[in-house]
Structures are given as structure tokens and as C-alpha cells.
Amino acid sequence: MIYIAPSMLSADFGHLEDEMTRMAKAGANYLHLDVMDGNFVPNFSFGTPVIASIRPYSKLIFDVHLMIVDPIRYIDDYAKAGADIITVHLEACSDLDAAIAKIRRHEVRVGVAISPATPVELLLPYLDKIDMALIMTVVPGFGGQSFMPDMLKKVRTVKRYADAHNLKLDIQVDGGLKAENIGLATESGANVIVAGSAIFNAKRPSEVIQKMREEADLHPYTK
Ligand code: DX5
Ligand code: ZN
Numbered sequence: 440m441i442y443i444a445p446s447m448l449s450a451d452f453g454h455l456e457d458e459m460t461r462m463a464k465a466g467a468n469y470l471h472l473d474v475m476d477g478n479f480v481p482n483f484s485f486g487t488p489v490i491a492s493i494r495p496y497s498k499l500i501f502d503v504h505l506m507i508v509d510p511i512r513y514i515d516d517y518a519k520a521g522a523d524i525i526t527v528h529l530e531a532c533s534d535l536d537a538a539i540a541k542i543r544r545h546e547v548r549v550g551v552a553i554s555p556a557t558p559v560e561l562l563l564p565y566l567d568k569i570d571m572a573l574i575m576t577v578v579p580g581f582g583g584q585s586f587m588p589d590m591l592k593k594v595r596t597v598k599r600y601a602d603a604h605n606l607k608l609d610i611q612v613d614g615g616l617k618a619e620n621i622g623l624a625t626e627s628g629a630n631v632i633v634a635g636s637a638i639f640n641a642k643r644p645s646e647v648i649q650k651m652r653e654e655a656d657l658h659p660y661t662k
Pocket of ligand 2: 446613
């Protein structure tokens with residue numbers, strides 16, 4: 440199953456409830472919520488107060504992508520704010536096992552992300568402890584950047600490892616995804632697709648999501 444996760448970073452922050460409803464009607468599965476601290480990445484977005492405030496207005500899965508230093512400090516807060524999935528960056532954690540364990544204490548799915556400069560080999564030892572691996576396909580920090588096709592090798596490595604070890608693992612890609620390149624991601628093994636600008640900037644987001652699903656169907660995972 441392919442899950443489409445519009446990134447709220449590209450939403451109109453003045454109308455968050457309407458934007459979430461627009462995404463639900465367009466056929467989104469998750470809402471991807473990009474949290475930035477101006478430190479791990481050179482940009483700020485929003486944090487727990489905003490997520491807790493919007494939580495009652497959508498039934499969609501809240502997929503929280505923490506681009507913050509030492510995320511372990513705030514995991515309880517994001518779980519309480521209503522996250523369904525919490526993803527931390529491998530590069531941002533001094534003790535990744537402890538961060539994973541802390542997320543596990545809540546009824547929240549666990550994700551670990553790697554930025555483009557990080558070798559995928561560093562992620563492999565954690566795959567049996569998590570629910571989702573996030574392979575960044577842009578340098579994190581901003582929406583609207585160009586997809587980095589080189590990152591698909593990492594997606595393939597993770598997929599092969601997960602299959603070889605019988606792991607039930609979601610593989611997410613984030614950055615520069617659109618209908619024109621989603622097939623490259625799905626044929627490499629990705630099944631959770633984040634897209635911000637491609638969906639939010641479209642006149643009819645439902646058509647973009649539908650086109651993305653069609654392209655994904657046309658390009659299933661090939662070993
Ligand atoms: C980048 C964020 C992404 C980004 C995606 O740091 O993690 O989620 O907003 O936006 P697009 O799809 O526009 O690249
Ligand atoms: Zn993201």
C-alpha cells in the first residue's frame with residue numbers, strides 16, 4: 440500500500456483547519472508535520488502548541504518529522520500533542536537507542552530519518568527496532584527543493600535489508616517528490632511519499648494525489 444503524506448510546511452498557516460480538510464478530501468493518508476528548530480536546520484516552522492491546537496480538527500494520521508537537535512528532550516511533548524508517528528534524525532541524536540525507546544513508551548510509531556550526507560549503513564542496525572525509515576531526498580530545511588535521485592540507492596539498500604530480515608518496515612521519502620518522479624521512489628521500494636509544494640501549490644490537489652497513485656501503481660517495487 441502506498442501512503443501519500445502532504446507536508447503541511449507548504450500549507451497556508453493562516454488557515455490550517457481548512458488546509459487539513461482540503462488534504463483529507465483530496466485523498467491524503469497522512470499529514471506530514473515538519474518541525475524545525477533553527478539549529479538542526481536553518482529554518483523554523485512550528486512545534487507542539489500548533490500541533491496540539493490542530494489535532495482535534497483532523498482524523499488523518501499525524502506524521503511528525505522532527506528536525507531538531509536532541510529530540511529526546513521533547514518526545515513526550517510531541518506524543519501528548521497528538522503525533523501518531525514520530526521521526527527523529529539519526530544525526531540529531533546522541534543516543535539513538537534511547538530516543539527510539541522513549542518514542543516506544545507511547546502508542547506512537549517510530550521513525551528514523553537520515554539526511555543526504557549520511558551513509559545508509561549507519562541506519563541499518565536500527566531497522567529492526569523501528570516502524571519507518573525516512574530517506575531524505577533533499578537537504579532538510581525547506582520545501583520546494585529538487586529531488587536528489589542518488590538517494591534512491593539508499594531506499595533500495597533499506598528495502599533489501601528489510602526483506603532479507605523479514606522486517607515489517609515502511610520506507611518514506613521526503614523532498615522534491617511529485618507525480619513525475621514518484622515512480623522512481625516506489626520502484627526502489629519506498630511506500631510512504633511526502634510531498635509539500637507539488638500538492639499544496641496545485642489548483643486541484645486531488646488530481647495530483649490521484650496521478651501520484653497511478654504512477655506508483657505503474658512502478659511497483661522491482662528487485
Ligand atoms: C524538508 C521537509 C519536507 C518538505 C517537503 O526539510 O522535511 O517535508 O517540506 O516539501 P517539498 O515536497 O516541497 O520538497
Ligand atoms: Zn519532512
